[in-house]
Amino acid sequence: MMISQFFVLSQRGDNIVFRDYRAEVPKGSTETFFRKVKFWKEDGNAEAPPIFNVDGVNYFHVKVVGLYFVATTRVNVSPSLVLELLQRIARVIKDYLGVLNEDSFRKNFVLVYELLDEVIDFGYVQTTSTEVLKSYVFNEPIVVAPTRLQPIDPAAIFTQGAKRMPGTAVTKSVVANDPGGRRREEIFVDIIEKISVTFSSSGYILTSEIDGTIQMKSYLSGNPEIRLALNEDLNIGRGGRSVYDYRSSSGSGVILDDCNFHESVRLDSFDSDRTLSLVPPDGEFPVMNYRMTQEFKPPFHVNTLIEEAGRLKAEVIIKIRAEFPSDIVANTIIVQMPLPNYTSRASFELEPGAAGQRTDFKESSKMLEWGLKKIVGGAEHTLRAKLTFSQEFHGNITKEAGPVSMTFTIPMYNVSKLQVKYLQIAKKSSSYNPYRWVRYVTQANSYVARI
């Protein structure tokens, strides 16, 4: 159950952090790892799997904001433990440093080593709770300005645009004080839903799924108890029904296939009134993860038409319609569609007056790309692309093009209808009234329309 080494490498393979806990892995493991990952060719897969063995050493890695977090071991450990640990180390360090990048690591290397010594002893995980670590760790973080911030988690999208969001919150260190010594009393609860939908070529939903998380980040002093109330009509478990069965699900409340909870959550009254109570530890953590296959209304309808025009030309028409209320705005929408590999040219035509849209034909990957800054609920947008082929096509273009895939983010909207009805903080005094931010966001995971 123990690891031998932990290290962090930059995208270029530079060592950022290196700690050896058991001195049983030969020197040069960082280079061995990097070379293996960079030149992964076994089985023909271009991307290295997260776990592999070279000369008796097992290498585990996850990529976080472009950095490789790596652990090595010689024994038959639990791989999910190691991978989960690597993710947690990234999260703890982010809690401390506010921002996770090469620069913040280098500026805080003493702190990072101190953290690593408390997180792991002799290769055994001791704790990954920022709350617990606070009592053992003495270095203070040097906060790095979040320039060129890469999002580490879905919540980071709140920093983009939307004015009502306090943008600095997610890049604020959990332990560092604000200038002036006082911390603002505030708590963030984010309901993040990643949705996957596959439409058949005739527009029917083949599969749909929601992976949701209620994420919390508390900056409250004194760790007061919190009560979080969810929909009263929330049901867990599909009973005996199978995933194929969508009929009976509408109108009977929110039905989760499965959910799990953070260890700090107490479920005493969950069964009776669907409230969760917890004393939130410091740092960012998921209060609850849930999964749903209950039918929901997909936020976008995609319609693709391919018209052949002679033997060497065709026209693709992609139409997307936003099926959510007009006070909701989706942003950073990207629509992609692979074109036949004998496509030599594509010229685009947007609807008249279109603003904030861009189009591109990526020659090397034969990919059509259509980007929209935002889409207002209820709106419909169309793209026409005229394709020129370098050879005559064999008959059916639809077999060699597509599917159309979309990525997007819709703030203040969630498809599952799961809600935080209220967020109650145990009062310390009558004047105690911390800021509470309950935020919703829906993101595309795999949103695909076949043609």
Next chain:
Amino acid sequence: MSGHDSKYFSTTKKGEIPELKEELNSQYKDKRKDAVKKVIAAMTVGKDVSSLFTDVVNCMQTENLELKKLVYLYLINYAKSQPDLAILAVNTFVKDSQDPNPLIRALAVRTMGCIRVDKITEYLCDPLQKCLKDDDPYVRKTAAICVAKLFDINAELVEDRGFLEALKDLISDNNPMVVANAVAALAEIQENSTSPIFEINSTTLTKLLTALNECTEWGQVFILDALSRYKAADPREAENIVERVTPRLQHANCAVVLSAVKMILQQMELITSTDVIRNLCKKMAPPLVTLLSAEPEIQYVALRNINLIVQKRPTILAHEIKVFFCKYNDPIYVKMEKLEIMIKLASDRNIDQVLLEFKEYATEVDVDFVRKAVRAIGRCAIKLERAAERCISVLLELIKIKVNYVVQEAIIVIKDIFRRYPNTYESIIATLCESLDTLDEPEAKASMIWIIGEYAERIDNADELLESFLESFPEEPAQVQLQLLTATVKLFLKKPTEGPQQMIQIVLNNATVETDNPDLRDRAYIYWRLLSTDPEAAKDVVLAEKPVITDDSNQLEPSLLDELLANISTLSSVYHKPPEAFVTRLKTTVQKTEDEDFAEGSEAGYSSGNPVDSAASPPTTTGNIHPAGRQPAPAPAVPAPVPDLLGDLMGLDNAAIVPVDEPTTPSGPPLPVVVPAAAGQGLQISAQLTRKDGQVFYSMLFENNSQAVLDGFMIQFNKNTFGLAAAGPLQIQPLHPGTSARTLLPMVLFQNMSAGPPSSLLQVAVKNNQQPVWYFTDKIILHALFGEDGRMERGAFLETWRSLPDSNEVLKEFPGITITSVESTIELLTAFNMFFIAKRKNGNQDVIYLSAKVPRDVPFLIELTAMVGQPGLKCAVKTPTPEIAPFFFEAVELLFKA
């Protein structure tokens, strides 16, 4: 604290070390702290700051925890290289272990356990004993892990001092964190011990199950994994255990969930009630599926585990096939695993849906994924008889798109379908034949040829089709040649007309006279003889009914499956290999150097390391393990075959590799084997540095035990301490099977010097035109470098001895070496350019003084002390570069043992 830590990385123009030394001894606390930070920064980038040992240790006595931790970090790193100085720290450690502050007590014990120096270990026992019974749980949990550390250093000490008992007591501790660490430590000790130390009985079981509820998530994993070894006494107990563990399935931590699954699966083996089992399966399904919502890395682990679970208990996820449909943005390693599981879960009920998915995947962009999808359709056809026809029609649809690799993959699987359902789907052969001329992959070609031969009587122009392949017969790969041979024989037996008769002549001639391939030749001769002696017998043999195949392409042996299921949620379940196939926890394989922990610094980055290190180290017994888990075990001991990287690895471009010219065949004493034939695909290499006529040579012997002629030998030396490199080309003539060649390769010094601490390792890469690059590690024998001009005048010797400070003297004792006479010793050493200066008697011991010279005129003064005829040789050397003294000791050992 002010400013940024990164400022500590900046250097000043004045000597860095003296400046740090000054700051470390400053009277101001803050300045001292800053100085230690600078030292640590230097250490992390691989600079040698060991000379500041005393000064840093002096900063250890401080109330400031931040500073103390930094000093401890330094100590862990350098104590091993300065064992004598490390003793200075012992007092503070012992004092700290009694500090009123529990954090300091814990820190002291934690750090002492990390310092693998005997003298420190001795002093660890008493504090550890106290800390195991400390009032503070943080101290106890640290002490628990420390017992495992001590066991790793000195197992006997742990048993003698009763630490095992103390550790077992901690299982009943009231703090769950302490319990978890005690369990982890005991489990590790048990793993490395043959005697029963940590056996779980029903009492410990109850204790641990109780602790489980209060533990942190990580502690839960430790406990669950320890408990999974427990065998319940009866079904009732198994049910009780399962009941206690089931709530863990709701945990947000995937490791906890998988460990709980493992535990439940284990106990299910004992449970007899089908209701209970059905219920458990139902409970396990949603959490298993939820694992697929985690990060892709975790998904991969989950999928590899699910793959095993559904083989044993297919009902668990029978209704969940949709969650294994590939998402558009899944990484390729996730998609591949999902396909495997989809095939396993495919049934008559869901096959239409599954086929729709596979068909969609088969038109995606990633070639490997597309191929696998096509193959998956074929495997479903073989698995599900009633769906076979639908599968075939999907394959035909795909063939019509005419994407080359799809067509070839489809033909390969259709051949398998024909083997599974003989005489059922031959009507499609005509369609297949349309693609005949586009086939360029051996496996696809071979499959198509097999189909033509097998159904020759139903294909009107079978002879024409086969004939089209015959022209290129000699150029075809062996796989295709073998199929062509058999198919032609089949054709001839089925249609013994003139055309086929001529064809068979050509083929048999080609396959017997014109080929080097023994398999092909043997098969051709057998056919030939059969046909010429008894054509009817030939028919019976060649056209015999073939056994029907089943889809076992990814099915595991039941015994292996059981073993892997017992290892759910371990690496074993990801690799699909039993643990002993990849666990090589051998301390001896590790070449540890003192500065290991921090030598790979961030700024030093790539250049300071030894990139070929692991590739060049002696091949381990396991070879490479591919997580994708191909069933046939990989050929043993294949050291990373990366021929193209040769130049890069060595830090030089390929132009520097010297080609082979003409051979020389000197002979000499046997050389040590550096690449055994078993590891070198039949090529055995022996080599050693040697000195001849005042020049350094690399004496090498190549023995070719492989089947092929090896030529184009080249050699390359990695950067090394003395900058040894080849002075000319490696001269080996093409080496025929069963022959060997010896050569003396002239060497030059100071060509490619490595930075960093001196090391006697000499990393070498040898390549030839037929094989992968062989990497091996040799030792630099110092006496091969001693110059002929090493003789010193007595006066000069004394002068030099005195002028060198005492710190330049290094001493080592060789209890195993016996000197038979003073004269023979001197004679032996003189032969290797160590020149006699003087000798004297000290009691009944003889003392001999010798001088030698390492290249670049570095004097090497040697003092040997021994009793003639008695074991034990004391060897002292004094030189301006004492770092290389260890090489000398290696040389002494070599010389006297020989």
